[in-house]
Amino acid sequence: MTGVTRWTGHEAGLLRKAMRKTGKSFAELVGVNQRQIPRWEGRGETLELSLANQAALDTVLAQADPDAQRRFAALLTERAAVEHDERAEELLRRDPRTSRHSGDGKLMAIVEEGIYLSGPDNRSVWLEPYLIDIYPTTNEDYARFVFATGHRPPLHWPAGRCPVTLANHPVVWVTWLDATAYARWAGKSLPTSHQWEKAARGPRGRIYPWGAEPTAAKANTAEAGIDATTSVSRYQSGVSPYGAFDMCGNVWEWCSTEEELGNGRYELKGSAFTSPIERATPSQRNAANAAMKDNDTGFRCVAQP
Numbered sequence: 001m002t003g004v005t006r007w008t009g010h011e012a013g014l015l016r017k018a019m020r021k022t023g024k025s026f027a028e029l030v031g032v033n034q035r036q037i038p039r040w041e042g043r044g045e046t047l048e049l050s051l052a053n054q055a056a057l058d059t060v061l062a063q064a065d066p067d068a069q070r071r072f073a074a075l076l077t078e079r080a081a082v083e084h085d086e087r088a089e090e091l092l093r094r095d096p097r098t099s100r101h102s103g104d105g106k107l108m109a110i111v112e113e114g115i116y117l118s119g120p121d122n123r124s125v126w127l128e129p130y131l132i133d134i135y136p137t138t139n140e141d142y143a144r145f146v147f148a149t150g151h152r153p154p155l156h157w158p159a160g161r162c163p164v165t166l167a168n169h170p171v172v173w174v175t176w177l178d179a180t181a182y183a184r185w186a187g188k189s190l191p192t193s194h195q196w197e198k199a200a201r202g203p204r205g206r207i208y209p210w211g212a213e214p215t216a217a218k219a220n221t222a223e224a225g226i227d228a229t230t231s232v233s234r235y236q237s238g239v240s241p242y243g244a245f246d247m248c249g250n251v252w253e254w255c256s257t258e259e260e261l262g263n264g265r266y267e268l269k270g271s272a273f274t275s276p277i278e279r280a281t282p283s284q285r286n287a288a289n290a291a292m293k294d295n296d297t298g299f300r301c302v303a304q305p
Contacts, residue, residue: 009040018072103187117205188301200282202241209240219249248280251298272296
């Protein structure tokens with residue numbers, strides 16, 4: 001069982017329920033006054049616990065019996081899945097241009113045919129219509145692919161299993177070859193660098209998906225100070241004109257476009273939690289060897305409409 005990144009009253013309440021403890025007995029385990037427990041659970045996610053209490057809960061979770069740990073993991077997963085599905089269904093209701101792909105079930109948005117302004121010089125480029133994933137490929141998405149194909153899991157998965165606490169975070173430690181294999185399994189492909197950029201900037205050449213200002217609160221870049229991936233649906237104010245999330249920050253995303261030299265290096269777009277927001281402009285270019293993998297590199301897919 002992996003640990004909890006940030007304990008709030010919500011996670012503490014789930015752990016108590018998973019361990020099937022009363023407020024009094026759970027308080028004794030954590031080492032707090034029993035009156036604290038209903039206050040924690042009442043405040044839920046609005047209450048981030050002190051570092052001492054977070055450390056105590058880490059210990060309680062680590063020492064819990066395997067059945068309680070499994071129940072806790074199931075409760076966390078259930079909550080994450082509900083939140084993700086609610087957000088997805090909201091997008092479907094709000095925008096009839098969105099649809100679920102039959103291959104991997106991910107929500108996709110249509111990018112209409114036409115010219116868009118590309119690169120730092122805003123050169124006009126024509127593209128045919130295509131669908132693009134609204135969210136990057138998550139650990140949960142990738143787990144279904146691994147289960148179906150036997151493909152090797154990412155190295156950050158304990159014992160080769162998708163961490164419950166990262167289910168709705170973008171998958172990382174994947175090479176270009178891994179990303180291509182997933183896309184092929186799903187009946188999709190990796191986007192070209194032009195497709196990725198248009199989905200991020202829109203047709204009129206926005207500097208960032210949301211406009212011209214480098215607003216750090218709209219993306220998981222180095223300025224956020226999180227120093228890790230975040231849920232793919234977290235930054236709702238930073239979506240692109242087509243409704244795509246995390247086109248700036250969180251993780252670099254592999255594209256199908258090979259560098260002009262044809263040396264086995266492929267373009268990456270969007271920057272990551274490790275990069276300053278100035279590097280997150282969708283017009284910028286980056287590339288890496290197809291075998292490269294890192295803790296800040298993932299992908300999303302495109303498909304024919």
